[in-house]
Amino acid sequence: MKTRSFTLIAGCILASGMSFAQKTNETSAAVEFKQKYQPALMTGKIDDAKTALLNAKKYIDLASEHPDTKGTSKTLYYKGEIYGAAAQVAMMTGDTNFVIKNFGPDAFEVSIAALKESYTKDKKFRPDIENSVNMQVGMLAPMAGKFYEEEKYAEAGAAFYYIYKITTAKNVTDTSNLFNAGLCFEKANMDKEAAEAYSELAEIGYHGGEGYALAAGAYTKIKDYDKAKEILAKGRAKLGNDKTILLEQVRLNMTLGDNVAAEKSLNDAIAADPKNKQLHYIIGTIYTDLGQNEKAEEALLKALEIDPNYLEAQYNLGAHYVTWATTLRDKANDLDPNDFNYDVMLSKSQDLYKKALGPLEKYIEKQPNDANVLLILFQINQNLGNTEKAQDYKARYDKAK
Structure with missing residues (x-):
């Protein structure tokens, strides 16, 4: 019985010693990190800092692998700090090889995951x-x-x-810095990185459908149309007829040359927000592209009903009337003058030229030096026999061109 008791006690001491050794790895990692790495970094001794960091990694990896310490908040905290420090060293020195070679290409992600788990596990290291x-x-x-x-x-x-990502370690979702990251990547023509940042925004639910629209727009830029469609479909499934998502869907469909699908998206968008002048304006331009002249006129007039001073709608409605009128006139000229439709088409053409004057004259009041519109106004008035007005616009055109 005595022999058996002695063996049991010896086993307990041995097991206790092994656990203690693993706890020592936690402590050794902490000492290397706080007492050696941090002071070396603060005094600019980069080589010493790197050596201390590698020693700290050796100990924290041992602690992370052992069942007694792998899940403790202390091990997780120091793993997060040590792996994160490697990413910081790389940013400070430009030595990305140091991180990739010793900590792996995902060092930053490992750091954030460990810190976040430590933060949520208990309050000790918060x-x-x-x-x-x-x-x-x-x-x-x-x-x-x-x-x-x-x-x-x-x-x-x-x-x-980096700012956005590191703040997630304390359970904060910093959408402002994530948006800033996407915007900067976009300005740097790093559209893949922008798309990925905006996709994260979409998953978070940034400003309703804005994140989805930004992500889809970025994927469209790199011609990853399937991914753009997927993002927008997710947004529609989650948010329904969100006007921002629908507008981006229209832009994507127009990029793909699918005006019919774009029209359907805009009709859905108008149903969701009937007082949005931009929606009516865009659907007017789509109907113009589709050759549906009456519908284009109706949509552009609706945009101007909402905002009578909407310059883009004034210009496009005037331009639409001119194009429509010219097409009818050309078709009439292809007919026999004795054909009944000849006079009907010419009459309709003249009426449309007259209609064009209203929106174009309002437009030119706000944009008095737009040479292209001044030329159109000269030509319309000359065509309609308004000689005095025609000469006035001609003089203004000559001055503006």
Whole structure:
């Protein structure tokens, strides 16, 4: 019995010693990180900082692998800090090989996941995580703003994205910096990165359908039309007839040359927001492209009913009347003058030229030096026999061109 008790006690001591050894790995990682890495970094001793960080990684990886310590909030906290520090070193020194070679290409993601798990597991390390995140944001936010002002949009986008991502470690969803990242990537012509940032915005539910529309627009730019359609379909499934999503769907359909699908999307959009002048204006231009002249006229008039000073609608309605009138006149001229339709078409053509004067004259009041419109007004008035007006517009055109 004594022998058996001794063996049992010895086993317990051994097991306790093994657990202690694993706890020592947590402590050793903490010592290497806080007492060696951080002071070296603060004093600019980059090589010493890298050495300490690699030692810290060795210990925290051992702690992360052992069943006794792999799930503790302490191990998770230090793993997040140590792997995140590797990404910070890379940003400071430009030495991405150091991170990829020693910590892997996903070091930053590993860091965020570990910190977030530690944060949600218990309250012990929350203040440390919050202080770490706030310190990094405080360092990076001015840098991101400076990059933006200097038009270094790729660098600004990376910094804004880092800020967004690191704040998720303390369960904060920073949509402003994620939007800024997407915007900067777009300005840097990094449309794939912009699309990915905007897609994250969409999943979060940024400003209703705006995230979905931005993401689809970015995917359209890189001609990934299937992905753009997929994003918009997700948005429609979640938000229904959101006007921002519908407008982007119209733009995508028009890019693909599918005006019929674009028209359907706009009709859905108008049903969702009947007082939106832009929707009526765009559907008017689509009907124009489809050759449905009466529907185009109706939609553009509706836009002007909502806003009588809507310049784009004034211009396009006038241009639509001119094109329509010219087409009828040309068709009439192809007929025998004795054909009944000859006079009907010419009469309708003249009526349309007269209709064009109204919106185009309102437009030119606001844009008095638009040479193209001045020329059109000269030609219409000359065609209608309004000689004095025609000469006035001709003189203004000669001056503006």
